[in-house]
Amino acid sequence: MILFSAWRQIRHRKKQTVASIASVTIGVGLSIMMASMQLGFENDFVERIIAVTPHVQITSERLRPRPELGRDRYELSRVERIRAFDKPMTINGAGFWRETLAGLPGVTDISASYTGQGLISFGNKDQAVVIRGVDPVQENRINGLGDKLRLGRMEHFATAPNGIILGSGIARRLAAKPGDTVTLIGETGNRELFRIIDLYQSGITAYDNRTLFILLKNAEAFFGASGPNEFNLKLEDPNSAERVAALTRSLTGLESRDWISENENIRGELNRRRMINLGIVGTIFVVSAFGITNIMLMSVMNKKRDIAIMQAFGVNRTALSAIYLMQGLILGLLGALGGMLSGAVLIYALSVLPVSFTATITRQGFPMVWAWQLFLIPAAVGIFCGLAASSVPAWRASRFKPAEVIRNG
Amino acid sequence: MVEFCKPAAGKKILELREVSKRLKSGDSWTTILDAVNLDFYQGDFCAIVGNSGSGKSTLLYLLGILDSPSDGKILLDGIDTGALDNRELAKLRNEKLGFVFQFHYILPEFTALENVMLPMMVAARLSKAQQRERAMMLLDQLGLAERRNYYPSQLSGGQLQRVAIARALANQPLIVLADEPTGNLDSANSKIVFDYFRKLNQETGQTFLVVTHTVGFVQDCDRIIEISDGKVIHDRRGPIASSESNLSPGGQPA
Incomplete structure (x- = not known):
């Protein structure tokens, strides 16, 4: 009713x-x-x-200086630091840490990379850039580098002797295109020529305007480094990044950044x-x-x-x-x-x-x-x-x- | 002088004991009914008459437990209605009482048949098919079988009042309370209504308490109660002479 x-x-x-x-x-x-x-x-x-930054990135930056055992060691420690500054910082025992980090629960992939600052020069234009030395296969697994290439020349990048992938914003500013040769200038003034293989477009303008990729071995040689200065982790659950970063921090004593904290704002x-x-x-x-x-x-x-x-x-x-x-x-x-x-x-x-x-x-x-x-x-x-x-x-x-x-x- | 009616042969089904009703108007209280005592018996066919404002409609609403008295007791079929809550009162109305008003108050969103079925749906004693069958039977008796699926907007005033009567009778109530049921009807429809009430009263023994001004109706009732200024001034069985009542020959108050 x-x-x-x-x-x-x-x-x-x-x-x-x-x-x-x-x-x-x-x-x-x-x-x-x-x-x-x-x-x-x-x-x-x-x-x-997530596509442009790893879920967790372990850098070579130490969270605390090494313990100083006594006054007489102080000078030595200072010297070591000066030396460390002269020589690019890398992750000590990279092989060991790579295996350890890859075995952590929830970690599905790991890549090693070397990131540094430099200048790129083409024609009469210069620009400050972030140079990322990567292993193409590993990097592709971590953030799908290959998908973001305009021409899709991932394999060419892996095999070309001095190949470089420019962020699309850099290429636009320099008016450079694939096939052109650009000069990278390091912090110590060292210069090296690279040939543009492809252009990279992540969709995040700030990233595309500043970042370029070269092979890891080339980066190590360019910066005079003896190994990678970053490990990049891909996680099963991206939302667990903060927890995993805390774990890697305590495990390695190295600064670990997670994508959540980095983008808090x-x-x-x-x-x-x-x-x-x-x-x-x-x-x-x-x-x-x-x-x-x-x-x-x-x-x-x-x-x-x-x-x-x-x-x-x-x-x-x-x-x-x-x-x-x-x-x-x-x-x-x-x-x-x-x-x-x-x-x-x-x-x-x-x-x-x-x-x-x-x-x-x-x-x-x-x-x-x-x-x-x-x-x-x-x-x-x-x-x-x-x-x-x-x-x-x-x-x-x-x-x-x-x-x-x-x-x- | 108040003339009290002799008990009828049937069972006592409704009793009013010292029932008063006062209504607040502004800062003062107005007495509408004053210490009324009445007994109604099964099979009564009773007219309640009186001037406008005499309290007869109020009496009917109290008899139909649509309203509660300010003082006194009302017993319906032996049940003290003052002791019942809203739900029990509603159940009692549904089971034992049927109402017909001057205005038909047919619900516009239901067909004639559905309007008649509604009290049965509330009671939920019969199956849907039985409810339908009974509603059709009632409408048929009132000459509305053909119009059962019509909506109220498609029916005339007389037809609507007949639907209202059928609805009042849906649950075979012990008592049918009617307030000016023929007040808005022409003489032909009034006669249909009266004859139907009379027939039911005689065949089923249902009690009819009818507030009316219609002379023809009053004259043929078995019992006439006259109210004046909230008091019962006449209560007797047998026809009333028009000279005794306050009714004009045309059926309207003098």
Whole structure:
């Protein structure tokens, strides 16, 4: 009787029903779309960060100076440090550490690299750059280097004697192209010629404008280093990076950076945006709930004689409330269904819409995410919204005194 | 002088003991009914008459436990209604009482048949098919079988009032309470309603308590209760002469 009566009432007042359902649909649809976009941007950001930086990077930088055993050792220690400064720092016992780190739980891949600063010169232009000496095969496993090459000449890079891959931003600034020969200038003034094999484009402009790749052995020779100064780890679960970094720090005594901590400020910004979106969506839901309450209260007031007659033929207060709560539930359900459908349409439309971003991150179209939680959570909120909105009308309907209503018309 | 009615042969089904009703108007209280004592018996066919504002409708709402008295006791089928909560009162109304008002109050979102089925749905004693069958039977008796699937907006005033009557009778109530049931009907429809009430009263022994101004209706009732200023001034069995009542020959209050 409750469902039957509730359904007939909402079917009877078609315009108000459509308006109520539409308000929930808009709330649910927009929240799904916004959540999908927010998550899409977050995932995209994480993917891009992870794609260019290892999950954990162990550097040759020691966390603490070596223990000084006594005063008479102090001078020696200072000398050692000066020496260490003269000679590029590398990871001592790289072979041992490589094996140890690769065996840590959750580590799926490891690569060794040498990173240093330098200048690149082409024609009459110079630019400060980050020179990364990598093993192409290992680097490709860690961050998919090969996928980000414009010409896809990964194998050529691995075999060419003095090959170099330039970040696309560097190439643009220098007006250099594959096939050109550039000069790398080291900190000590040493110069070496390299031939551009390919251009690298990660999508993160700051990275593409500063980073270039040469082979690890060439980097070691260029910097005069005796081994790598970094180990790069790929983890099974990227979100465990902070934990793994803490472990490698305590294990090796070397500075270990994880992608989460390194990008804390951007994550903070993403969280702030998430809160703003939540606020917008919350406001939409509150407005739609008020709309439904208003419509239903009007209906209750218009139907008070009908409610009184229902009481006369035996419908009790609880059942009367239930009829209106059921109406709210039905409106919420239909609105949620409509919202899920419109949310799906919006997600699809935005994911195929040709849009390009030219800020820090460049890409085509919106990075939308499809996940059932994105649909179910707003839908549940929409249903709750309908139910909550109907609670006041439901209470009001149960408070009428039938004799008074019938007496006063 | 108050003339009290002799008990009928049937069982006592409704009792009012020192029932008063006061309503607040502004800062003061107005007494609508004042210490009314009445007994109703199974099979009573009773008209309640009186001037406008005499308290007859209030009396009917109290009899139908749609309202509660300020003082006194109402016993319905031996049950003290003052001791019941809202849920129990609703159940009692559903099972034992049927209401017909001057305005039909047919719910617009249901068909005629569904309107009649609603009290049965609330009671949930019969299966859906049985509810449907009984509703169709009632509508058929009231000449509305053809219009059972019509919505209220498609029916005339007289037809709607007949649907309301069918709804009031849906659960075979012990007592049918009617407040000016023919007040908005023409004489032909009024006669249909009266004849149907009378027929049911005689065949099933159902009690009819009818607030009315219609002379023809009053004159054919077995019992007439006249209310004035919140008090019962006449309560007797047998027809009332129009000169005794406050009714005009046309059926409207003088």
